Amino acid sequence: MLVFGGLAALTAIEVAVAFMGFERNVTVLILIGLAVWKALLVAMYFMHLKWETRALKILAAAPFLPAAIMIVVVLMENF
């Protein structure tokens, strides 16, 4: 229930941050940080990844390496 409360609170904070009128880049950074935090909470606690073997954790994390490379390259191309 603690994780559920955390996810609900983070969602509310996200919506608030989006309309607070911070500088564009600051807003984007905060929102992506909060989204990654929420995603990690779901993966670690709801999907029980925290209690899985090291091998399965590596398997679960593996696709995020090429994904991160692709996103970074795409961002570098556009900024």
Add this chain to the structure above:
Amino acid sequence: MTSHSVDAGASRFEPTTFKVKDKKLGMWIFLASEVMFFTGLIGSYIILRWGTATPWPEPGEVLNVPITAGNTFLLICSSVTMVKAFAAIEDGDQKMLKVWLLATAIIGACFVGVQAYEYNELIHHEFLPSSGLYGSTFFTMTGFHGFHVTVGVLCMLWVTVKAFRGGYTQADHQGVEIIGLYWHFVDLVWIILFTIVYLI
């Protein structure tokens, strides 16, 4: 039947080298491929959004953020009921397994219903997949996610029916665990999509 074929048959139920059972490992590999699928969509979105000179609408200008934030909360609730369903069968509680699985399926169906309402409203205001890059990327990303949730709800109903027929026990309930992994993944993807599509 030879002893070799008996062993081969039995090994399907043995833990793999990843120390998890075969179906669970299969689901994790499938989810890894899904990460790449959605990364492709998000990468395309970044290219199309920041690669074009015309600024895209501000958050809330076209899309209804409050309704979708509520829908996000709904999906998070369905993940919690899924956690409860898995915990129930781990404790051998058949009654609560059925209750929580049914709740998950109903809340998931509500999420799809709200998305259908949102689409209807947007189309009514002439915001269509053909309404430029913004429209096509929005409907592609949220549409594919909605399709995943719909498939999840159908699978959840299948698992729920099996639970009502006593198909899961405290010792053997891989089906509940596997549908749970898929369901939480769909929730995880929505968390990312909601931020990128609606709030940024």
